Amino acid sequence: MSEAGTMADDGAAIGGGRAHSRARRLSIEGLNKWFGSNHVVKDLSISVEPSEFLVLLGPSGCGKTTALRIIAGLEQADSGQVLLGDTDVTNELPKYRDIAMVFQSYALYPHKTVAENIGFPLKVRGLKPDERAEAVRDAAAQVHMEELLERYPRQLSGGQRQRVALARAIVRRPSAFLMDEPLSNLDAKLRGYMRAELKHMQHELGVTTVYVTHDQVEAMTLAHRVAIMDEGALQQIGTPREVYDNPANLFVAGFMGSPPMNFIRGSIENGRFESGGGVGVPLEGEGVGGGTAAVMGFRPEDAEVADPGTGLFDTTVYAAELTGDVTLVTVALGGDTSLAIKMPKEYDVDFDRNVAVRFPLERGFLFDAASGERLSARFAVPPGAA
Amino acid sequence: MAEIPAPTPAPLPARARARGLRRWFEPARIGQMSRGGSIVVYGLLVLWSAFVLFPFYWLAITSLKLPVDVFDGPSFLPWVDFTPNLHAWADLLDFSAKSPLAETLTPYRNSVIIAFCSTALCVLIGAMAAYALARIEYKPRLGNILVFVVLMVVTAVAVGVYGVDLWIAAAVGGALFVLLARSVGRYFKRSVGNADILFWMISQRILPPVVAVVPIYMMFQKVGMLDTHLAIILTYTVVNLPIVVWLMHDFFASIPIDLEESAQLDGASRLMTFFEIVVPLARAGLAATTLLVLILSWNEYLVALFLSTTQAQTLPILVAGMNGGEKGILWWTMAVVIIIMIIPVIAMALLLQRFISKGILLGAVKG
Ligand SMILES: Nc1ncnc2c1ncn2[C@@H]1O[C@H](COP(=O)(O)OP(=O)(O)O)[C@@H](O)[C@H]1O
Ligand SMILES: [Mg+2]
Numbered sequence: 001m002s003e004a005g006t007m008a009d010d011g012a013a014i015g016g017g018r019a020h021s022r023a024r025r026l027s028i029e030g031l032n033k034w035f036g037s038n039h040v041v042k043d044l045s046i047s048v049e050p051s052e053f054l055v056l057l058g059p060s061g062c063g064k065t066t067a068l069r070i071i072a073g074l075e076q077a078d079s080g081q082v083l084l085g086d087t088d089v090t091n092e093l094p095k096y097r098d099i100a101m102v103f104q105s106y107a108l109y110p111h112k113t114v115a116e117n118i119g120f121p122l123k124v125r126g127l128k129p130d131e132r133a134e135a136v137r138d139a140a141a142q143v144h145m146e147e148l149l150e151r152y153p154r155q156l157s158g159g160q161r162q163r164v165a166l167a168r169a170i171v172r173r174p175s176a177f178l179m180d181e182p183l184s185n186l187d188a189k190l191r192g193y194m195r196a197e198l199k200h201m202q203h204e205l206g207v208t209t210v211y212v213t214h215d216q217v218e219a220m221t222l223a224h225r226v227a228i229m230d231e232g233a234l235q236q237i238g239t240p241r242e243v244y245d246n247p248a249n250l251f252v253a254g255f256m257g258s259p260p261m262n263f264i265r266g267s268i269e270n271g272r273f274e275s276g277g278g279v280g281v282p283l284e285g286e287g288v289g290g291g292t293a294a295v296m297g298f299r300p301e302d303a304e305v306a307d308p309g310t311g312l313f314d315t316t317v318y319a320a321e322l323t324g325d326v327t328l329v330t331v332a333l334g335g336d337t338s339l340a341i342k343m344p345k346e347y348d349v350d351f352d353r354n355v356a357v358r359f360p361l362e363r364g365f366l367f368d369a370a371s372g373e374r375l376s377a378r379f380a381v382p383p384g385a386a
Numbered sequence: 387m388a389e390i391p392a393p394t395p396a397p398l399p400a401r402a403r404a405r406g407l408r409r410w411f412e413p414a415r416i417g418q419m420s421r422g423g424s425i426v427v428y429g430l431l432v433l434w435s436a437f438v439l440f441p442f443y444w445l446a447i448t449s450l451k452l453p454v455d456v457f458d459g460p461s462f463l464p465w466v467d468f469t470p471n472l473h474a475w476a477d478l479l480d481f482s483a484k485s486p487l488a489e490t491l492t493p494y495r496n497s498v499i500i501a502f503c504s505t506a507l508c509v510l511i512g513a514m515a516a517y518a519l520a521r522i523e524y525k526p527r528l529g530n531i532l533v534f535v536v537l538m539v540v541t542a543v544a545v546g547v548y549g550v551d552l553w554i555a556a557a558v559g560g561a562l563f564v565l566l567a568r569s570v571g572r573y574f575k576r577s578v579g580n581a582d583i584l585f586w587m588i589s590q591r592i593l594p595p596v597v598a599v600v601p602i603y604m605m606f607q608k609v610g611m612l613d614t615h616l617a618i619i620l621t622y623t624v625v626n627l628p629i630v631v632w633l634m635h636d637f638f639a640s641i642p643i644d645l646e647e648s649a650q651l652d653g654a655s656r657l658m659t660f661f662e663i664v665v666p667l668a669r670a671g672l673a674a675t676t677l678l679v680l681i682l683s684w685n686e687y688l689v690a691l692f693l694s695t696t697q698a699q700t701l702p703i704l705v706a707g708m709n710g711g712e713k714g715i716l717w718w719t720m721a722v723v724i725i726i727m728i729i730p731v732i733a734m735a736l737l738l739q740r741f742i743s744k745g746i747l748l749g750a751v752k753g
Contacts, residue, residue, distance in 0.1 A: 095653045107645050
């Protein structure tokens with residue numbers, strides 16, 4: 001799959017876009033924002049490298065848009081700083097920030113043609129019509145819209161409007177791009193296509209980009225680095241691979257992946273992780289004393305369904321679905337825990353069959369149930385186990 | 387083995403077609419009007435149109451009548467009841483001082499100047515105020531407003547009753563306000579919002595104009611501006627402002643705020659955003675509001691009656707004054723004047739009508 005291929009490149013691709021003289025570092029430091037008594041952004045600090053594609057990922061309502069609007073200058077932070085390059089732009093008006101933004105709604109000017117829409121930032125800056133026309137044509141060519149310059153937004157499809165919004169953002173070569181869920185209004189097929197376009201364009205232009213989304217697939221495929229937010233606070237920041245393979249806490253582990261990581265609640269007793277339903281695994285490392293409530297986690301693709309008695313625990317099959325490339329087996333453990341396991345697409349199993357679940361213990365995760373933080377203790381891999 | 391038929395509920399018969407008179411009130415096809423319905427609707431429309439249009443018809447034929455036809459009692463059909471004659475219209479081209487229409491020229495010019503200037507001014511200021519109220523959150527403290535009103539009254543009393551010099555009183559009042567505003571504001575935290583301001587504006591129209599017109603007259607008398615265009619223009623502007631603000635506020639509020647934020651990020655200033663993005667999108671509302679205000683100023687009588695005598699006299703005053711004079715009422719001339727008085731407004735209505743179209747926001751947001 002192509003997505004896996006792009007993911008592998010990500011580490012090397014930071015700053016790897018074409019030299020863009022105006023690409024600058026964008027950093028926010030200690031940003032706080034209250035709406036009344038609602039603390040929407042909590043002490044948020046992120047530094048985006050020049051030409052980096054950073055994705056701000058989090059569930060709906062976690063404060064992503066607010067953070068982005070503060071960077072753009074559309075919203076005033078209660079405390080904290082926004083820096084563009086070495087300049088403090090915290091109190092700068094939006095129009096002086098040299099930042100372009102693509103709105104979720106595209107925000108095209110309905111009474112202006114495509115050409116006038118794209119050319120508006122230049123008109124504002126007092127460029128002459130002929131200079132403008134040339135820049136507009138260039139920007140339109142970049143998003144394959146040269147043919148439709150005389151149309152009005154209402155005469156365009158969703159994908160075309162999206163392109164116009166992009167062209168309007170790139171036409172003035174800003175120091176940074178902000179995008180707020182730019183693909184969420186498109187249908188699934190177009191979204192996949194535009195995702196690739198966006199990634200290509202950002203690489204081509206090498207503009208520092210902050211991209212907001214609640215879709216973890218978009219985040220994984222687009223980002224050089226992903227910053228994951230929950231309830232206004234930064235949870236983890238790193239390359240998609242890092243946050244996927246090495247989640248810092250329960251939230252990140254549960255947010256990334258489709259389906260997300262499986263969790264089994266239990267406790268640490270005398271150096272073992274114990275849970276109802278007959279799960280018991282020895283631990284090694286620090287903090288294995290005992291008595292703490294803990295959560296075990298493993299990814300659906302790391303686990304497999306086996307014959308009863310040969311795995312970590314025995315259970316029954318709740319459902320099996322062929323999703324195309326895999327068969328997704330859901331098993332129930334105890335009353336309210338259900339686990340998802342990805343099996344090869346050839347795999348077939350009857351409902352209610354007795355099965356065992358197993359996974360390589362070095363691929364398991366252990367979290368503190370109360371704080372959600374990752375524990376340094378690991379599952380002891382029995383000697384000789386592959 | 388004999389099959390047992392599954393018990394099926396008896397199917398309900400399709401709804402029976404309407405019969406008799408009821409059929410007349412059912413459309414023959416989807417998307418059509420029923421025959422009975424259209425007869426009733428069009429009948430009412432024809433009746434209403436006749437009712438509305440008859441005064442215009444009456445004006446038109448009166449302007450074509452000779453005095454004798456007018457005084458011979460009502461006659462309705464030209465060429466049947468009377469012979470049309472263009473004598474009243476011919477007066478239009480007669481610019482000699484004797485012509486009954488010569489004196490309409492100045493009022494006509496006055497009306498055009500006053501109505502168009504005050505409408506332009508009023509829509510410009512009112513639209514900007516409405517936009518500000520739609521987009522900026524104001525929170526003036528109630529305490530400060532109170533202090534302002536009290537100081538104003540005190541200043542007025544000091545000037546009017548005790549003869550304190552106006553400029554000194556105003557300066558002291560202003561200084562006191564600045565001082566008190568800071569301290570009072572600390573204790574009275576209650577503040578009013580945009581909705582309150584909006585309501586306060588429209589409440590200015592609750593007062594019957596006839597109550598306000600005498601003070602307005604005295605004010606302009608004091609500054610020696612009676613019978614000038616400016617006095618009437620300013621008065622009309624102020625009087626019509628609340629209407630413009632009230633109407634335009636909703637139009638502006640309905641424009642997606644994304645568009646304006648996008649314009650800001652594109653580098654536009656507030657004013658440029660207003661004129662480049664907001665006004666074109668609100669032009670349907672602007673056109674309707676302009677037309678309304680224009681008609682109100684064009685036909686205004688009371689204020690013009692008080693503020694103008696000869697120089698700034700407007701058409702409504704002239705027409706109202708035409709039913710006197712030694713020659714009696716010149717009905718035919720009056721009809722001509724009223725007809726030419728209606729023309730500019732109709733022209734503006736036709737001109738602005740094409741802006742009053744729907745769907746301008748289409749394609750602004752979403753796919
Ligand atoms: N202008 C506002 N006034 C009050 N609350 C707001 C405003 N904008 C956003 N919020 C609240 O702030 C929280 C975060 O919103 P937002 O930044 O839009 O989240 P996201 O983009 O991650 O979905 C939400 O609870 C939302 O209700
Ligand atoms: Mg959002």
